[in-house]
Amino acid sequence: MTESITIAKPDDFHLHLRQDIMLLNVIQHCRNWGRVLVMPNLSPNPVLNGPDAMLYKAEILEALNAHGFYCEPLMTIQLTENTTPEMIFEAKRLGVIAAKAYPKAQTTNSDNGISDYHSMDLHYALNAMQECGMVLCLHGETPKPGVFCLDREKEFLEIVEDYAELYPNLKIVLEHITTEAAVDLVNALPENVAATITLHHLLLTLDDVVGNTIQPHYFCKPIAKREGDRQALLVAAMQGWNNKFFFGSDSAPHEKKNKECASGCAGIYTAPVALPLLAEVFETYAVPPMKDLLEAFVSKNGRDFYELPPNEGTITLVKEPWTVPYNTYDYVVPFYVGKEISWRIQ
């Protein structure tokens, strides 16, 4: 009999959906998620306020409708040094649940990002978020120019510590963590600080990016680090019911021509394989039975941190190998293309 597990319908707390044709293409992979937290760094027009977010939400709902299924888009705005308390309050009223802060010019579409995390304007906005209960999502790399790529997350951690102390009632998510140091800090800080972990950072180190050949489809920000860091992330992700660590895919589609070129974009497109490959990772590394640990990571911890109700329904994964196809994803190359994954969605 085929092995299978059934878990509460999961959520993805960090997802890039883009717009237009790309949105229509990639949204098909939201089918298995109850909710997805949608990132605001659109180009050329990022989502900067509540009305922007509502417009984007409508576009997403239309795309879902075109595919004939529903998944709840949780909307975010981008926090910049121009975000006012009024913008925060208005966005909150319109249903925006989080604001995402990017360090200036450190990742995709972040030229309007933050250079001074301690500016007064930002302080007012963060106070407003704390007051109205909006979550702060941090891309955790220092905005200082010239810091070595492997040190940028570590150098950012002092900002997380400062914020945790300055805003004790602000919920803070350190996104897509990649280092043992980040795991340790999130564990050490109070309950209001949590972290998302991606699928690809559970699988990759820098050696997969440039250790043998150079692999643009394994290149993302923050870049994958050492094996010791990966091990720390595996331990953090497999703790069970602990709302400090939960899944955010950071799935980020880029056209193949913008990856396989002289100067390739950062971002890994994991959405097409996320749940099956997570099941494989948990089967490989988690203390068995893996079902409860996987369910905590993808279906419970994030929802608890965000104070959201359980999703209705379940999803079943069966142990049946399949090969990630090259040709059905059009012009975006998915993670693990051509490789076999031992679990699939039923």
Added chain:
Amino acid sequence: MTESITIAKPDDFHLHLRQDIMLLNVIQHCRNWGRVLVMPNLSPNPVLNGPDAMLYKAEILEALNAHGFYCEPLMTIQLTENTTPEMIFEAKRLGVIAAKAYPKAQTTNSDNGISDYHSMDLHYALNAMQECGMVLCLHGETPKPGVFCLDREKEFLEIVEDYAELYPNLKIVLEHITTEAAVDLVNALPENVAATITLHHLLLTLDDVVGNTIQPHYFCKPIAKREGDRQALLVAAMQGWNNKFFFGSDSAPHEKKNKECASGCAGIYTAPVALPLLAEVFETYAVPPMKDLLEAFVSKNGRDFYELPPNEGTITLVKEPWTVPYNTYDYVVPFYVGKEISWRIQ
């Protein structure tokens, strides 16, 4: 009046020329060198013995002839665990001046490389080299699988130390060094140990490869390291007349389609820009006047270490900016394409 410098005709002590059409294409950039040390890792048939080397030399001379100029190819063979003392002596008789040792499967065309640097067979071959005065060129990365990419050179250094002690009369060149640790070791070891330094390792760190976008044309083995390492290489290269450190470009042409793809080859094609860009680097970083320091690095230190006579003639560089063209190098993308270089060959 335009600034200019005239130096003794230089040598490149580490060059990949390939074969066939690629050889015919890339050899044009040997015009400014008196001698080039030609690497033996051809695919599918590496240069493993003296007769192989003579055959390859004839092919190179024919290509030079087709372009109508002369540059002396200094021939090498690849040292493997199957190289016998007889093969060493025969190669030496035929004029081969060095043997290159690659760690197994760590770089381009190295599947036949060495996994055990202390095997008895290798010991006999190294003794033969010591006896007949053949230089040993080492690709300095550990053959141990699973070592983190940034640690592979450092882990190899103990082999260099062992060899320096075991074979005190063997001339050893640690090729294309990338770390402060390697500079320190070469400085600390006796006169029989030297190192080559490439142009690209004087300019790049890992941040140029994956710090912003992912850049396959800046990807090589050993991969560029931290800024502190780059600074140590600059100091080593700019010491003046000291035959411990000299120029070896490691210029390694790969077709564009094998670089800008899902799994890109290691190797940077610096030959088209090497001398002008070296002049720019020395002007930027060397204690002025840079002429003597540049001349020591490219025209004297290597020749002294290899005990070769001075080249006849000189070469003059003038300070006149030019932009590295995209379209004249066919299907191989040169280093610094599209960028301006402030010096040119007269």
